[in-house]
Amino acid sequence: MGMTMSQKIIAAHCGLDSVSAGQIVNANVDFCLSNDITTTVAIREFHRIRNAKVFNKDKYAIVLDHYNPCKDIASAQQCKDCRDFAREQGITHFYDVGQMGIEHALLPEKGLVRAGDLVVGADSHTCTYGALGAFSTGFGSTDLAATAATGLAWLKVPGALRFRLTGKPAPWISGKDIILHIIGMIGVDGALYRSMEYVGDGIQYLSIDDRFTICNMAIEAGAKNGIFPVDAVTEEYLRAAGCDTFKRYEADADAVYEKEYTIDLSALRPEVAFPHLPENAKEVGTFGEIKIDQVVIGSCTNGRISDLRIAAEILKGKKVAKGVRALVFPATQKIYMEAVEAGYVKTFVEAGCAVSMPTCGPCIGGHLGLMTAGERCVATTNRNFRARMGHKDSEVYLASPAVAAASAVLGRIASPEEVMSND
Amino acid sequence: MSGGKAWKYGDNINTDIISPPAYMELSMEEASKYAMCVVDPDFAGQVQPGDIFVAENNLGSGSSRETAPLTLKILGIRVIIAKNYARIFYRNCINLGILAITCQETDKISKGDLLEVEPGEGKIKNLTTGEEYRCDPIPAHIQKLVDCGGLVPFLREKLKKQAV
DSSP states (O other): OBOOHHHHHHHHHHTOSOOOTTOEEEEEOSEEEEEHHHHHHHHHHHHHHOSOOOSOTTSEEEEOOSSTTTSSHHHHHHHHHHHHHHHHHTOSEEEOTTTOOOHHHHHHHTTOSOTTOEEEEESGGGGGGGGGTOEEEEOOHHHHHHHHHHSEEEEEOOOEEEEEEESOOOTTOOHHHHHHHHHHHHOTTTTTTOEEEEESTTGGGOOHHHHHHHHHGGGGGTOSEEEOOOOHHHHHHHHHTTOOOOOOOOOOTTBOOSEEEEEEGGGOOOEEEOTTOTTOEEETTSSOOOBOSEEEEOHHHHOSHHHHHHHHHHHTTOOOOTTOEEEEOOSSHHHHHHHHHTTHHHHHHHHTOEEOOSOOGGGGTOSSSOBOTTOEEEESSSOOOTTTTBSTTOEEEEOOHHHHHHHHHHTBOOOHHHHSOOO | OEEEEEEEOOSOOOHHHHSOGGGTTSOHHHHGGGTTTTTOTTHHHHOOTTOEEEOOSSBTOSOOOTHHHHHHHHTTOOEEEESOBOHHHHHHHHHTTOEEEEOTTGGGOOTTOEEEEETTTTEEEETTTOOEEEOOOOOHHHHHHHHHTSHHHHHHHHHHHHHO
């Protein structure tokens, strides 16, 4: 029986000719990672397994991105514990204030994850790297500690769903609209334990940033991983990041998919996920006026340069609506500098946005923009559970950078077309 | 076999509900006082060691943070039952030594029911209603992990045996 793309990568990392869904395997890991929240728990468990060395100090990245620069004494201690551990173990890829970026934007930029790799991480959005044709999935700190000690990870081989993307997306439609549409269609458990594998002639129109966004939110549909085939766009990105060698895997022609969906990208409209689940997707324009208090543009989902470019295009020459707080978080230092050089930061500040250094910030309700009861935020983040960005009676609406920027200008949830005149 | 009193919830009980991120910097013991507070303010204060946490679809969706199963463990929960689980939460529970059982009939269980669980047999007895439910039998290797108390004690034992 044929294997899916994800199954092929898993099989290759177990030294097996083939694997099938449901099989439990022990896989060799190419790269693993943890952040400031998950590393401290992993350190404790790591030392309980054996007080020894990390399996490979070049294959484990520790990125202090969630509560860093530290928001209080407790997180300062947490980050210090991470620093001490990284030093003690000689961790090569350790990223702290000044070098750090949001982990799932930073690692690809640094060329640390490649097509054909098997990557695990103590963060649920580790699935992001599937955009590069890698098998990548998130798990807990205890799992990460076991992998850090052994270089192995136990996995249950997933079944898969196939998503055929066809047609060319309309202007302003990006990866975020596509994945919100998909999760709206299948639900937050629609891909439970499965791989979400993407194929189709529509993929050629998706930038690597679009694909990062789509794979980033695989977890929000309950998936084990999301994955794109390797094409010219992927290769260009990998080579620019310094990856000269990588493996390209393709699903077998007779691979078994439990369900197949076809998405016509040209028919998609900007969408927003209403509180308090990512599956509550609605097309902008199909609901009444919803006034907002805050806009967040950033996160591992949509903090990359094309996201900032789109937001800047919409905000250029305009002002953030009175009473709206607009926050922008370039995801890495490199992206930050590119945004400065391209003039986006100037555009944001002139429009009345506050531009921050790279950090996860308000996405997880950490710092730099929490809300109290009765407040509403349009955010380019990935999760809108109750109390995610502050008070349990605040609301988060998930959206693309285009919708977020348009909403900032009009002070209510808006489509980019309402703000931009037709050419 | 193990038994306990059921705490019953519905679909999509996510990690932010089980362990609210607002209290993440508190010690685990302090933070566990806020477990489930967004949907059930009584839970954290009234749950007893040995009670059983029961839910329906998509239990544990959201974050990979182990604070969610760890919070339940600190409050004395050793067995959870749901129709299906978010996958990271499922493995985190097993890795921490919590028995995560899959049963399609949890909608027949109510808060306060006294349950008896026989995971090897694939059986759950509801002593309050007299009903019996089928559950997926726990695979041997997962039962081993749970019996050891989780992944870390399991690995420690394994590495000790290899050294001998």
